[in-house]
Amino acid sequence: MTSARRLWLLAISKVAVAVVASYATYQLVKFLDFHLRLGITPDIYGALIALITVVTGVVVSNIIGNTIIIHLKPTLKERAFSVGNVVKILGFLFSVIIAFTIGRVGAEAAVLGGTVTGLILGLALQPVLGNLFAGLVVLTTRFVTVGDVVRIASTGLPYQWAFLPAYKYFSPDYIVPGYKGRVVEIGLFYTTLILDTGQELRIPNSILLNSGVVDYTPKWSERKIINVRVELPLSIIDFDRLEEEIKEVLSEFNVIAVDYTEQSDKDHVIIRIKIEVPEDADWRDIKSKALKSVLKYRESKILDKFYKYACLTRGVLCDAFNKQLQRSD
Known part of the structure; x- marks a missing residue:
C-alpha cells in the first residue's frame, strides 16, 4: 500500500469517526430528552442540529485540508499550505450554509439568535474575526504569497x-x-x-x-544590490587608481560602483562598494567574500606603504619614513 493511499484512508477513517460522533451526540440528546423529559422544543432541536453540523463541518474541513497539505507538500512545497487553507475556508463556509439548511431554524429564532449571538461574539471575538477576515483578504488578493x-x-x-x-x-x-x-x-x-x-x-x-x-522576490523588483564598506587610511590610498584597484581585487563580483562616502576622522575615509547579487545567490556569502577580499587589499596596501602609514596615520616611525623619502628622491 502506497503512502498516499494510506494517508487518504486514514483521513477517511477520521472523517467517518467525526460523522459518527456527531450523530451519536444528537441521538444521545434525544435519548435524554425522552427519558428525562427535558422538554426540548423543535426550535432548540433545530439549533442543536445546526451547531452539531457546524462543529462536524469544521472538524472534517480541517482533516481534509491537512491531508491535502501533507499530500501536496512534496510537489508544491510551501504552496501546499495555501491550497489546504483554501479548502478549509470553503469547508467552513459550506458547513454554515448546510447548518442553516438542515437545522430548520425558524426565521424569527434565527434573527433573534443571530442578533444576540452576533453582539456577544462580535465583541468577544473581534481580534479573532479580524485576523480571520484579514487572512481571507491576504489569501484572495495574494497580498503576500507562500515562498516570497x-x-x-x-x-x-x-x-x-x-x-x-x-x-x-x-x-x-x-x-x-x-x-x-x-x-x-x-x-x-x-x-x-x-x-x-x-x-x-x-x-x-x-x-x-x-x-x-x-x-524581495524578483517579480517587479529591480536588481538586488548590497553594500560593502571598509575604512581605509588616507596615507595608503592612490586616489587616481583606487576604484580601478578595488574592481580588480573584486573581479569575480559584479561591482556596480565604488564611492567615497565620508571621512570617519581626519586620517581615514569610508569606501562603499556596490555589488549586484545574482538572483539565486546568497547575499551573505557574497558580502562575506567581498569584504574578506577588500580587507586583504587594505592589509597589503598597509604593508606596501608601512612607514608612510605608520608616520602619517599612527604618528610613529617618522624617522624611517623620512629616510625612505630621501632615498626615493
Missing part, C-alpha cells in the same frame, strides 16, 4: 536595529525597520515567516494586512 521573501514594517511589530556602538550604525544607507524572512505558511489567523536568523515568526493577519511589505 519579504520585510514587514509595522508599528504592531516592535523592531529595533543596532545603533550602539556608533560604528554599527555608521551608514548613509536607508534602512527599512522590520523583520525580514520567507513566507512559509498563510493560515486563517496568522502568517508564518522564517527569519534570516532561522527563527519562526508568526504574525497575526490583521497586523500583516495593515503593514508595509517590502517584497
Whole structure:
C-alpha cells in the first residue's frame, strides 16, 4: 500500500469517526430528552442540529485540508499550505450554509439568535474575526504569497536595529525597520515567516494586512544590490587608481560602483562598494567574500606603504619614513 493511499484512508477513517460522533451526540440528546423529559422544543432541536453540523463541518474541513497539505507538500512545497487553507475556508463556509439548511431554524429564532449571538461574539471575538477576515483578504488578493521573501514594517511589530556602538550604525544607507524572512505558511489567523536568523515568526493577519511589505522576490523588483564598506587610511590610498584597484581585487563580483562616502576622522575615509547579487545567490556569502577580499587589499596596501602609514596615520616611525623619502628622491 502506497503512502498516499494510506494517508487518504486514514483521513477517511477520521472523517467517518467525526460523522459518527456527531450523530451519536444528537441521538444521545434525544435519548435524554425522552427519558428525562427535558422538554426540548423543535426550535432548540433545530439549533442543536445546526451547531452539531457546524462543529462536524469544521472538524472534517480541517482533516481534509491537512491531508491535502501533507499530500501536496512534496510537489508544491510551501504552496501546499495555501491550497489546504483554501479548502478549509470553503469547508467552513459550506458547513454554515448546510447548518442553516438542515437545522430548520425558524426565521424569527434565527434573527433573534443571530442578533444576540452576533453582539456577544462580535465583541468577544473581534481580534479573532479580524485576523480571520484579514487572512481571507491576504489569501484572495495574494497580498503576500507562500515562498516570497519579504520585510514587514509595522508599528504592531516592535523592531529595533543596532545603533550602539556608533560604528554599527555608521551608514548613509536607508534602512527599512522590520523583520525580514520567507513566507512559509498563510493560515486563517496568522502568517508564518522564517527569519534570516532561522527563527519562526508568526504574525497575526490583521497586523500583516495593515503593514508595509517590502517584497524581495524578483517579480517587479529591480536588481538586488548590497553594500560593502571598509575604512581605509588616507596615507595608503592612490586616489587616481583606487576604484580601478578595488574592481580588480573584486573581479569575480559584479561591482556596480565604488564611492567615497565620508571621512570617519581626519586620517581615514569610508569606501562603499556596490555589488549586484545574482538572483539565486546568497547575499551573505557574497558580502562575506567581498569584504574578506577588500580587507586583504587594505592589509597589503598597509604593508606596501608601512612607514608612510605608520608616520602619517599612527604618528610613529617618522624617522624611517623620512629616510625612505630621501632615498626615493
